[in-house]
Structure formats: C-alpha cells, structure tokens
Amino acid sequence: MRIVLIFLFVCFSFGVTAQSINQKIQTAVNSFLADEQLKHAIASLYITDENGNKIFALNEQYGLAPASTQKIFTSIAALSLLGKDFTYKTEIGYTGNVDDGYLNGDLIIKGYGDPTFGSWRYKNTQPAAVLDFIIKTLQNAGIQNIYGNVILDDAAFSYQPLPGGYTWEDMGNYYGSGSWAINWRENQYDLILKPGKNIGDTSSMIKTTPQLLANEFNNFITTADANSGDNTILYLPPYGTSAFAEGTIPKGVKDFTVSGAMAYAADQFKVELDSALLKNKIPVKHGIITGASFQKKQEAVSSIQVPLGTYNSPALDSIVYWFMQKSINLYGECLLKTIAYQQDNFGSTGSGIANLKKFWQQNGIDSSALNISDGSGLSPQNRVTTFALVQALMYAQKQNWYVSFYNALPVYNNMKLKSGSISSVRSFAGYYTASNGKKYILAIVVNNYDASKGSVTPKIFKVLDALK
Numbered sequence: 001m002r003i004v005l006i007f008l009f010v011c012f013s014f015g016v017t018a019q020s021i022n023q024k025i026q027t028a029v030n031s032f033l034a035d036e037q038l039k040h041a042i043a044s045l046y047i048t049d050e051n052g053n054k055i056f057a058l059n060e061q062y063g064l065a066p067a068s069t070q071k072i073f074t075s076i077a078a079l080s081l082l083g084k085d086f087t088y089k090t091e092i093g094y095t096g097n098v099d100d101g102y103l104n105g106d107l108i109i110k111g112y113g114d115p116t117f118g119s120w121r122y123k124n125t126q127p128a129a130v131l132d133f134i135i136k137t138l139q140n141a142g143i144q145n146i147y148g149n150v151i152l153d154d155a156a157f158s159y160q161p162l163p164g165g166y167t168w169e170d171m172g173n174y175y176g177s178g179s180w181a182i183n184w185r186e187n188q189y190d191l192i193l194k195p196g197k198n199i200g201d202t203s204s205m206i207k208t209t210p211q212l213l214a215n216e217f218n219n220f221i222t223t224a225d226a227n228s229g230d231n232t233i234l235y236l237p238p239y240g241t242s243a244f245a246e247g248t249i250p251k252g253v254k255d256f257t258v259s260g261a262m263a264y265a266a267d268q269f270k271v272e273l274d275s276a277l278l279k280n281k282i283p284v285k286h287g288i289i290t291g292a293s294f295q296k297k298q299e300a301v302s303s304i305q306v307p308l309g310t311y312n313s314p315a316l317d318s319i320v321y322w323f324m325q326k327s328i329n330l331y332g333e334c335l336l337k338t339i340a341y342q343q344d345n346f347g348s349t350g351s352g353i354a355n356l357k358k359f360w361q362q363n364g365i366d367s368s369a370l371n372i373s374d375g376s377g378l379s380p381q382n383r384v385t386t387f388a389l390v391q392a393l394m395y396a397q398k399q400n401w402y403v404s405f406y407n408a409l410p411v412y413n414n415m416k417l418k419s420g421s422i423s424s425v426r427s428f429a430g431y432y433t434a435s436n437g438k439k440y441i442l443a444i445v446v447n448n449y450d451a452s453k454g455s456v457t458p459k460i461f462k463v464l465d466a467l468k
Contacts, residue, residue, distance in 0.1 A: 024466040025056045032463050037456060041424075041449040045463070046386040050439035052394055060390075063371055063383035064445045067420025068327045069427040070377030072389060073370065075320045076396045076405065077359045078335045082342065084320075084401040088114035088313035090182075092137050093304030101144035107284075108304050109134070109273075110153040111182035113347055114313045115334040118184040118269065121322055122314050127185060130311065131276040137309040138282060146284045150273070152266045153301045154181035154291035157337050157347035161238045161264075164349070165379025172235040172243070176378060177261035179333040181347065182291070184269040185210070186330055187262045191234065195251045196223040203249055203256075212260075213267050215241040224248035234260035239292065266290040317404035324408040324418055329376035336375030349374065365391050377420055389429045389443035397431075397441075406431065413461040415442075424451050426460060432467055440467055 025047065033043065046060035078086075089112055096105015111117065116125045123129065161178025162171055170176035177187035192206040201223045208217075214236060221232055232247035240263045249256040262268055270288045277284060294301050313319070323331040336356060337347030343355050353372055361367045371383040396405050409416040409430050417430035429443035444463065449456045 021467065022056055025463070028463045028466040029056075029058060032459055035459060037450045037453045037459070038446070039450065041446055043444070043446045044386040045442075045444045046390050047440055047442040047467070048390055048394070050397070050441065052441075055440065057387075060387040061369075061385050063369065063385055064447045065380055065382055065422065065425045066377055066384045066389070066445055067422045067425045067427050068329075068377040069389060069418050069420040069429040069443065069445065070372065070382055070384060071324060071327065071332055071375075071420075072392050072418055072429055073356065073360060073372075073384070074332050074335050074375040075323055075408070076392055076399075077356050078316060078339060079320060079396075079401050079405060080399065081339055081355075081359060082316055084315065084317040084404050086316040088112055088116070088338070090114055090117060090311040091304060091307065092134060092309045092311070093307040094143075095302050095305045096148065097306075098141060098143055101142060103143045103146045103148065105305075106148040106302060107138070107143075107146050107150045108153055108302065109150070109182070110156070110301075110304060111180070112156045112341065113179065113181050113183070113334045113338050114311075115179070115183050115186065115328070115331045116313045116319060117182065117311075119186050122318075125314065127272060131272065133309075133311050134273065135276055135280050135282070139280075141308050144282060146277075146282065148284075149286045150277075150284050150288040151301055152182055152270060152273075152288065152290045154266055155295065155301055156341055157181035158349070159292065159295045160348070162349075163333065163374035163379055165373030165381040167380065168235070169233055170378060171237065172261055173233065174259035174261055175329050177330050178238045178265075179330055179337060180265055182266045182269060183330065183334065184262070184265040184272075186328070187265045188259055189262055189268075190257050190259050191245065193219075193221060193249055193256050193258065195249050195253060195256060197251070199223055199225060199251060201251075206255060210268060210272070212243065212262075213241075213271065214243040214263065216243065218242075218244035220244060220246040222248050223251045226250050226252040230256070230258055232258045234258065236260060236263050239264050264290070264292060266292065317401065317408075320405065321408040325410055327376075327419070329374075329378050332376030333374060360388075360392070363395055378422065380422060380425075386429070386443035386445055389445075390441050393429065393431065393441045393443070413464055415464065420445075424448050426456050428460065428464070432464070434467055442467070 044059040047055040091110040118127045119125045174188040190209045193203045203221045228250045234245045236243035336352035340351035341347035369385045369388040373379040373381045415432040417428040420427035427445040
C-alpha cells in the first residue's frame with residue numbers, strides 16, 4: 001500500500017509540475033501574441049521533454065518559413081548518411097605519361113564539393129596550404145613541365161549552382177553564393193569601399209579581395225549616417241561578368257568592407273593556381289581549363305589515368321560545427337548535393353532534397369511536413385513545422401554522434417539553439433536543461449511579424465524563459 005501511495009504521489013507531483021510549466025508558457029505566449037508587433041504574424045511553438053512527452057503546442061503542424069533552423073534537418077541527415085568522420089576529397093592525377101620531368105598529357109584536379117577548399121577557417125584549408133599541397137604533389141611526382149592542359153573537373157555537381165528558391169537580392173551576396181564541385185575561399189570576395197564625406201555622396205571602390213574577375217563592376221553605393229551599418233546589396237549572377245552594387249555604407253570611416261559571392265569559384269581558383277605554378281616554375285603549355293567549359297559544350301572531361309594524390313577536407317563533424325555556428329549557407333547546399341552524390345553519383349539540389357525527405361520519412365517525419373527548396377533555409381519558399389523540427393532533434397539525441405551535433409549548436413538565451421532569420425522571419429530550435437535538471441526540446445518559428453518595430457528576438461526569449 002505504501003508503494004502505491006508513493007507512486008501516486010510521484011505521478012501527482014509530475015502532473016502539477018507539468019501543468020505549472022504549461023501554464024507559465026501559456027501566459028508568456030498570450031502576452032507575446034497580444035503584442036502589436038505580432039498583429040499580422042503567425043507563430044508556431046512546440047516543446048517536449050527529452051522523452052518526447054508534449055509540454056506545450058501551438059500551431060505545431062503549420063508549415064512556416066523556418067529560415068536557418070532548417071539547417072537542423074540537413075546537418076543531422078548528413079551526419080547519419082555520411083558519418084561524422086566523412087571527409088571530402090579533391091583528387092589530383094593525370095593522363096598520358098611523365099618523361100624526364102615533362103607531363104605529356106593533362107593534369108586533372110577533380111573536386112567533389114568540398115566547401116572548405118581554400119577556406120580561412122582551418123589552418124590546412126587556407127589557400128596557401130591548398131596550393132602548396134598541389135605543388136608538392138607535382139614535385140614529388142617529378143613533374144616540372146605540363147605539356148598539355150590543367151583541367152579543373154567539377155562535373156560531380158550540377159552546372160546549376162543555386163537552389164531555385166534563392167532570390168535575386170540574395171544570390172550576389174556572400175551568404176547566397178553558389179555551390180560547385182570545386183569551391184574556393186567559400187566562394188566569397190570582399191569589396192573594400194571608401195565612403196563619401198557627406199550623406200548622399202557616392203562611395204568609391206578601393207579594391208576587391210581577392211581581385212574580382214568580373215569585367216565590369218558598377219558602384220551605386222552611397223553614404224549614410226555614421227554607425228548606420230552595412231545596408232548594401234551586391235548583384236552578380238552565377239557565371240556573370242558584370243556586377244553592380246547599391247545601398248548605403250556609413251560615413252566617418254576610412255574604409256568599409258562588404259562581402260559578395262563569386263560568379264564561378266573555379267575561375268578564381270584557376271587564377272591563383274596558375275600563379276602558384278608559375279612561381280614554382282612549372283609551366284603549362286595549353287593553360288588551365290575549368291569544368292564549365294566542358295559542360296557548356298556538353299563534352300565529358302577525361303578521367304584520371306594515373307592518381308598522384310588526394311587532398312582531404314576536415315572531418316564532417318568539424319564542418320557541421322561551422323555550419324551551425326556561423327550558419328554558412330554554402331555548407332548546407334554542398335552537404336545536400338553530397339548526399340545526392342553518395343546516393344545517385346551526381347550532386348544536384350533536386351536529388352539532394354528528394355534524398356533528404358526520404359531520409360526523414362524513413363525516420364518518422366511526414367514528407368509533407370518538409371516542403372523545402374534548399375539545404376540551408378535561405379529560400380523564402382521553404383515551409384516546415386515545429387513538430388518536425390522537434391522530431392529531428394529527438395532523433396539526433398539518440399545517435400552516437402549526438403555530442404558533436406550538440407556542441408555545434410550556438411548558445412542563445414543560455415540555451416543550445418540554432419537560430420534562423422530572413423525577412424520578417426525569426427526562429428529558434430534546440431535543447432535546454434533547466435536549473436532543476438529537466439531537459440526540454442523546443443522549436444519556435446514566427447512569420448510575418450512587423451520588422452519595422454525592431455527585433456522580435458527579446459520577445460521570443462521571454463516566451464522561452466517560461467522554461468527556466
């Protein structure tokens with residue numbers, strides 16, 4: 001009888017606690033939804049305990065634009081399908097033969113979508129380190145002269161570098177860059193500008209770093225109030241040769257940097273590789289040819305006949321860390337295409353989305369709950385549910401790589417959360433352990449709030465504070 005009473009007391013205590021938490025959240029949600037900034041908005045919130053027991057639900061089955069919280073689906077699927085120790089490879093080899101220092105054939109560098117190739121985030125991926133690896137590979141093979149072409153083979157991924165949902169205003173900026181089988185410097189360049197003396201004056205362009213290969217760059221960026229920040233938009237389509245920029249930068253600074261997306265990453269890699277070969281006195285008779293040249297003519301690239309070496313990226317769990325911490329959209333699109341390549345031997349956005357949805361359907365998420373156009377969440381066309389986000393997070397905590405995924409999540413409001421933000425969209429999803437030791441899994445997405453009234457983030461955090 002005593003055991004029964006203890007059991008009933010525990011159940012009653014849990015019920016009171018759950019009810020108290022639910023009431024606290026409901027009060028916070030009511031206040032949030034009554035705010036004038038949310039007058040025309042829709043909000044979705046779903047919270048469970050670590051075992052999946054529902055704590056609170058609001059519009060949890062509504063499909064809303066998730067922004068970068070969508071990266072949760074991509075990163076978890078990549079860790080599951082590819083493995084946390086997966087590394088990207090870039091193969092170096094040749095056709096023909098090497099005779100007395102001469103390569104009588106073509107040198108081929110074949111990429112498979114490494115998003116860290118030439119990235120500044122790791123010591124071994126920086127441009128100088130990558131180029132040094134290639135040069136030493138040639139020197140170790142005794143190649144002193146290339147009596148043919150250098151071919152940059154990026155045919156493993158689609159010629160189309162962008163998801164269909166990206167907007168014109170996004171695709172020329174660094175966060176909207178295309179993804180290829182050969183990426184370089186995260187496909188990003190910096191535009192260095194000098195503001196005018198007075199408000200309204202046109203800025204002057206100092207340089208681009210690295211030097212932009214566009215034939216023309218039209219600058220319509222003007223000068224605004226001091227401390228007004230970066231309000232620029234850069235326009236340069238994939239494979240384009242004419243770029244332009246508009247918007248404002250603040251006055252009162254010596255120079256101001258904004259970042260854009262390269263039109264075609266292999267073109268920039270080509271220039272820097274050519275310079276490195278010349279510096280090391282390895283002439284190329286017929287020059288360097290990019291994969292796009294072959295794809296435009298619908299011609300196949302020659303296969304490597306003699307392998308020389310393979311450049312490997314950092315491990316996937318490290319890539320996922322930066323993907324989540326800095327919300328690098330390029331990484332998401334490369335992961336999506338890599339999932340497609342591993343399954344179908346060709347990396348395209350469409351195939352990546354199909355494989356991603358298939359993976360999640362096999363792991364309990366309704367396919368219609370993921371109406372997605374990309375792997376990063378940048379497209380405003382994406383629609384997912386908070387219920388699905390929580391399901392994905394619950395799946396992750398049961399996997400042997402969970403610690404890597406958990407550590408990759410940023411900290412917001414003293415919670416481990418992935419954030420998301422695009423026009424009039426704010427979202428957070430992740431995990432929280434309260435001071436009493438209770439663990440929660442949560443997702444909140446707000447669409448169409450009034451952005452003119454300032455940030456909605458502090459108001460979202462007040463809702464989440466009900467768990468504390």
